[in-house]
Amino acid sequence: MQRIRRGKTMSHAGDELEESRLQKAVEMIAITPEAATEVVGGYRATFEAKFEREPESLEDKRRIAAKIIGRYSKLSAVTGAVTAAPSVIPGVGTAVAVLGGGITDIAAALKLQIDMCMCLVEVYETELSDEDKKHLAFTLALAGSVEQMASKGGKAAVMKIAEKLVYQYLRGPALVTIKQLFKRVSITFTQKAMAKAIPAGVGVAFSSSTNYVLTTVVGKVAVAVLAKDVK
Secondary structure, eight states: HHHHHHHHHHHHHHHHHHHHHHHHHHHHHHHOOHHHHHHHHHHHHHHHHSSSSSSSSSHHHHHHHHHHHHHHHHHHTTTTTTTTTHHHSSSHHHHHHHTTTSHHHHHHHHHHHHHHHHHHHHHOTSSOOHHHHHHHHHHHHHHHHHHHHHOOOOOHHHHHHHHHHHHHHTSOHHHHHHHHHHHHHHHHHHHHTTTTTTTOOSSSSOOHHHHHHHHHHHHHHHHHHHTTOOO
C-alpha cells in the first residue's frame, strides 16, 4: 500500500511539474500588453484610413475584432508541426527549449489564443492597466479553450457554456484562477490527445482544422464577454 501511495504522489508531483512548465513556457512566449497595443494600433489605423473616422462604436470594434480573430485563427492552423512553428511564430523556439518538445503543441496553440485575446482586450478595454489586461487575456483564452475542449455538443451550445463559465472565472482571484486554468488545460488537452478525440495532424495533438476552429471559437467567446464590458 505504501508503494502505491508513493507512486501516486510521484505521479501527482509529475503532473504538477508539467503544468507549471506549461504555464512558465506560455507566459514566456505570450505577447505583452504593449505589443498588443501596437498590433491593434495598426488595425485602428487601417480602419481610420478606410472609413475616415475613429473606431468608437461597438460595431466598429466588432469589425476590428473579427480581423484579429481571422488573423490568429489562420496562424494557429500552422502550429500543428512543432518543427515548423518556430519559423512562423516568434517564441515557439523558446517553448521547445523549456518543454523539451513534449507539450510544445499545446503551448504554441495557447500562445496564439492568448495573443489574440490580449489584442481583443486592447480593442475593448484600453483603460485597464497592463497587469489587468494580461490577467483578463489569459483568463479569456484559457477558459474559452478548455471549456470548448471539455464540452460536448454543437458549437453554439459550447460557446454559450464557455461564455457563462468565463464570467465565473473572471470573478475569482486572477493569479489563482490562471494557475487553476493551466491545470485544467494540461489535463483536458492531454486526455483529448490520448483518446485521439482531436483529428490527427502533423503535430502530436492538433491538426490545422482543429486549431483554426478552436481559436475562432475562443475569439468569439472573448468578444461576447468583452462587448458586455466585463471587468
